[in-house]
Amino acid sequence: MVTFAHDAPGTEATAWRRHPRRREVRALDPARLLAPAPARAPAPAPGRGSVLVVVAAHPDDETLGAGALVAEAHARGVEVRVVVLTDGEASHPDSPTHTPAELAGLRREEVRAAVDVLAPGSTPWLLGLPDGAVAAHEDEVVAALVGLVGDGRDTVVVAPWRGDQHPDHEAAGRAAAAAAVRTGARLLEYPV
16 A cells, blocks of 8 residues: 655646546436435435435545535535545644644634535534544444445445545545445545
């Protein structure tokens, strides 16, 4: 596994485009993927969801990885639930202006504002796990997601791709995949 470093350049867009599994990725058709949320009526046709649960390891992952999908789902009347696992307090460890605690507060406010723009009226679930240590809390994340999703027959869970090469993103993806299996929800993954 490649370890993530906050000051590393990250993965170049050309590397994502050359990835051997890229050809397997199909474009999403939001009309087929997302159905308006009926008042918990019988489950919609397979492949459609009336609840969209977006899992993000850090504040801003939800916007960078699935922001357009969140906005589209909300516009179609789909219930949107955004779950952010950490407060992102380790994103700028050498900041001369903000302590990790101050940064966590700012990032929580930023994610609330971003979700309010993408899906007005939706309130993100902020788990407050330690940034950089999601893998140590995977069972806790699975339990929280299973509790949030419940009967997942009408739910699409969207989470970071398990091959993202960032330990927190990969752990978030693994936990979401386990929760989807336990609840019967449909799982989609996004790279950050």
